[in-house]
Each structure stands twice: as C-alpha cells, then as structure tokens.
Amino acid sequence: MRLSVAERQGELLRAAVEQIEARGVAAVRIADVAAALGVSNALVLYHFSTKEKLVAAAFAHAAEDDLARLRKLLGRRTTALRRLRAAVRWYAPTGQAKGWRLWIEGWAAALREPALREVTRDLDRRWKAALAEVIAEGVSDGEFSCPDPQAAALRLTALLDGLAVQLTSYPGSVPRARAQEWADEALARELGVARERLTGRA
Numbered sequence: 001m002r003l004s005v006a007e008r009q010g011e012l013l014r015a016a017v018e019q020i021e022a023r024g025v026a027a028v029r030i031a032d033v034a035a036a037l038g039v040s041n042a043l044v045l046y047h048f049s050t051k052e053k054l055v056a057a058a059f060a061h062a063a064e065d066d067l068a069r070l071r072k073l074l075g076r077r078t079t080a081l082r083r084l085r086a087a088v089r090w091y092a093p094t095g096q097a098k099g100w101r102l103w104i105e106g107w108a109a110a111l112r113e114p115a116l117r118e119v120t121r122d123l124d125r126r127w128k129a130a131l132a133e134v135i136a137e138g139v140s141d142g143e144f145s146c147p148d149p150q151a152a153a154l155r156l157t158a159l160l161d162g163l164a165v166q167l168t169s170y171p172g173s174v175p176r177a178r179a180q181e182w183a184d185e186a187l188a189r190e191l192g193v194a195r196e197r198l199t200g201r202a
Contacts, residue, residue, distance in 0.1 A: 009047050009057075011037060016058035021102045025055055025109040025116075056115040059106050063123040070130055080138030084187060085198050087131065088156065092183040093164040093176075100164040128153040135191070144191040152190040159186050 003011065015036045019028045030051055034041045048054035073087045093100055103120075110117040128150070135149035146152050163179050188195040 013061040
C-alpha cells in the first residue's frame with residue numbers, strides 16, 4: 001500500500017526519534033533512519049533535505065506528542081489543583097513523560113543547531129504557558145494563591161528539568177521517591193497549599 005506524504009513523513013519522524021534516542025544526535029545518520037525502515041537514503045532526503053532538518057522535525061514531532069498529552073491532562077473536567085498535580089507528576093522524571101534522554105540530547109545539540117534551538121525553545125515556551133494558564137485559572141476560582149503564575153511555571157519546569165538531568169545522566173544520584181517528594185513540595189509551595197492536598201485521591 002502506497003503511503004501518503006503525511007503518512008510517510010510521520011513514519012520517518014518516528015524512526016528518527018527512535019534512532020536519536022538510541023544513538024544520540026551527533027552520531028545518528030540519514031542511513032540509520034533509512035535502514036530502520038528498509039527504505040533508501042534518497043527517500044529520507046526527498047522528504048527532509050538534510051540531517052539537520054530531519055533532526056529538527058523529529059524533535060518537533062516528539063514535542064507535539066508531549067504537548068497533546070499535556071493538553072489532555074490540563075483539559076480534564078476537574079479542579080485546577082488536580083490537573084496541575086497530574087501534569088507535574090507526569091512531566092517529572094519519575095512519571096510517564098517524554099523520554100528524557102531524547103530531550104537532554106536535544107538541549108545539548110540545540111546549543112549548536114539554530115533550527116533545533118527554535119524547536120526546543122518553542123516547546124519550553126508552550127509548556128510554561130499551559131501551566132501558567134491553569135495556575136491563573138485556579139487563582140481566579142479561589143482554589144489557591146499564586147501572585148505570579150508565569151514565574152511559578154518557570155520555577156516548576158526548571159526544577160523538573162534539573163531533576164531529569166540528574167536522574168537520567170547519573171542514575172541513583174537521587175532516589176525517585178525523593179524526586180517525587182520534591183516535585184510535590186515545589187508545586188504545593190508555588191500554590192500556597194499544604195502538600196497533603198496533593199497526596200489525596202483525585
């Protein structure tokens with residue numbers, strides 16, 4: 001069955017993400033992605049004219065998957081506090097979020113690749129905006145108190161990103177249970193609520 005352009009590109013991007021996770025941005029080659037799917041290098045290059053464009057598109061593809069999951073968590077019909085708790089626990093390196101090895105690779109490569117830097121910057125901006133929006137909603141509804149939702153979102157994601165680097169790069173450096181405690185404590189502190197409100201059943 002002949003794939004449409006969109007289907008073929010989606011297949012190539014999923015394979016590229018897998019190869020980047022396995023080999024790293026620096027080592028991955030067009031040939032690795034082609035071999036993973038049993039297609040020619042020329043086919044990959046037809047859709048993505050350079051390795052740099054393929055890598056940037058692969059990260060954008062992974063980012064959209066993560067943002068779709070975030071929107072689903074934050075769009076649930078429940079309190080802002082419960083939605084934020086679910087999002088932070090999923091995003092934290094102890095949860096079910098994105099493969100952190102992939103994103104650490106992306107951050108490092110983005111220092112040298114402008115196209116990839118734009119992708120990672122956009123993802124970062126959209127994550128913070130989504131969290132800040134729900135924090136502001138909770139404040140407006142009187143659920144909790146937070147004088148600056150944008151700053152709170154920045155501090156929370158900075159902590160979680162830092163924990164992700166520690167747990168992924170140095171396994172065992174921080175027990176996962178401790179990292180989860182720190183994430184819960186940070187969220188409770190930003191919202192001015194007792195941590196116990198985060199540990200009850202949702």
